[in-house]
Amino acid sequence: MTKLFEPMDLRTQTQFDTSPKITSNAVHHRYLHHAFYHSSLRVASRSLRPRVNRRLKPPSKPVLNEAQFRHAVSQLSPRFTAEELCRVITLQEDPLVCLELFNWASQQHRFRHDVSTYHITIKKLGVAKLYQEMDEVVNKVLDVSHIGSEALFNTVIYFFTEDRKLTKAVNIYKYMRNSRNVECKPTIRTYNLLFSAFLSRGSNSYINHMYMDTTRCLFKQMVNDGIEPDIFSLNFMIKGYVLSLHVNDALRIFHQMGVVYKCLPNWYSFDYLIHGLCAQGRTQNARDFCNEMKKRGFVPSSKSYNSLVNSLALGGEVDEAINLLWEMSKYQRSADLITYQTLLDEICRHRRVGDAKLLLTKLQEKKLVDNHTYGKLLHRLKDHHRN
Structure with a gap:
């Protein structure tokens, strides 16, 4: 079990080679540059300092609505059951009232929480992102070995991952796997x-x-x-x-x-592979998967089409890339700016500036590019013409 979760600590991962093992041909490097470099420099906002100050300021703690809590308690019978408590907590919109009800019930003589009361309380706190309070309730569940269920612990794992607490999520998984309670086992x-x-x-x-x-x-x-x-x-x-x-x-x-x-x-299986194959410069394999995908009645996503158009263009198959671009339009898949730029650049690189201008005109006529995108691409073509 220990080996399974060694990668959790980022500071200890020195055994991995940080350089991606990818092919070094020029086409592949150009593809990676065009297809994956989407980030741009951000200009610092004038309102940065106020935003930073707001973040540094400790958040105000929510206050319990005492009247609402007392009203919720009044809904319970003198010898209420866990089922009754679960029903009342479910009806509450304020997560702090839910937590107070849970804690108050814990102090009542002869009352014992069950899976349902733990589950609904954890769910209410998790949805409200009150993760610290939720963590305290989770610890109480773990202290009672005979209480738990797969659904309850799955909810805990989900909210721990939402809070980016992967180590805690993994610990819950390990607890489930080691539990003697069959109902708690991972599924x-x-x-x-x-x-x-x-x-x-x-x-x-x-x-x-x-x-x-x-x-x-x-x-x-x-x-x-x-x-x-x-x-x-x-x-x-x-x-x-x-x-x-x-x-x-x-x-x-x-x-x-x-x-x-x-x-x-299914559709996702093919889609991930097409993009991954294109990223490694394996365009023919990606094209084969695309054809197989369409034979099975699936339509590639915009991401897969963009990857293929980029990969074909950078590999010198500009006419095939243009055909795929029109196929995208037929299936109502949209190309992005990088794809248009890559395709037009490669057409011009093959000394076909006139064809590039004609393609851009058709894209505008079919309303596949807006005026802003058209202007940027036209300016790019003029640069190619001057060069």
Whole structure:
């Protein structure tokens, strides 16, 4: 178990190679530059100092509505049950009233909380982002070993991941896995929550590479425990491998779908792979997947189409890229500015400035570019003409 969660501490990850293992041909580097460099320099706002001051100012603590709390208590019978308390807490809109009801009930003679009262209280506090208060209730649940359920702990994991507390989420998972209570054992829903959290760490391939090691171990542990992966967990694995630049591993998972695992690829499975293959300069493979995708009745996303158009253009297949651009329009998929710039630049690089101008005119006529985008692209073409 220890090895599974070693990647959680970012400060100890010195064993990974920080340089992405990608091909070094010029076409590929140009593709990465055009397809993935979307960031731009931000000009500091004049209101920066007030915003910083507001952030430094400690937030005012919410105050309990005493009248609302007393009214909620009056709704309970003298010897109320956990079911009654759960019903009253559910009706409350103020999360602090919910917490006060929970704590007040804990002090009442002969009353004992059950799974439902813990669950509704944690859910109310989590939705309100009162994570510190929620954490205290979670600790009370963990102190009572015979109380718990898969649904309750999945809710805890979900809100810990929302609060970016991955270590706490993992600890809950470990608690579930080690529990003697069969109702607390992790299910496919538990694993998918964790997969989703590990794969939402941003677009940095090094960070994704590091978390992918944890995700891979978690997936293996799930399968070893006899839990059959579903389409969501398999797509999470494909996406994770693509984001961490392990496209061959993503392809392995894809080809195991329907053979090793009892579910077929869906739209997302193809989409992640097309983008990942283009990012590695494997344009022909990406095109094959795109064709297979359409044969199965799926339509590639705008992201996949943009990746393919960029990759084809940078590979010198500008006419094929133009055809794909019109296909995008047919399926109501939109190209972005970088795709238009890349395609027009590559047409001009092949000494076909006239064709580039004609294409831009058609894009404007079909209202595929707005006036602002048209102006920027036209200015770019004029630069090519002068050069």
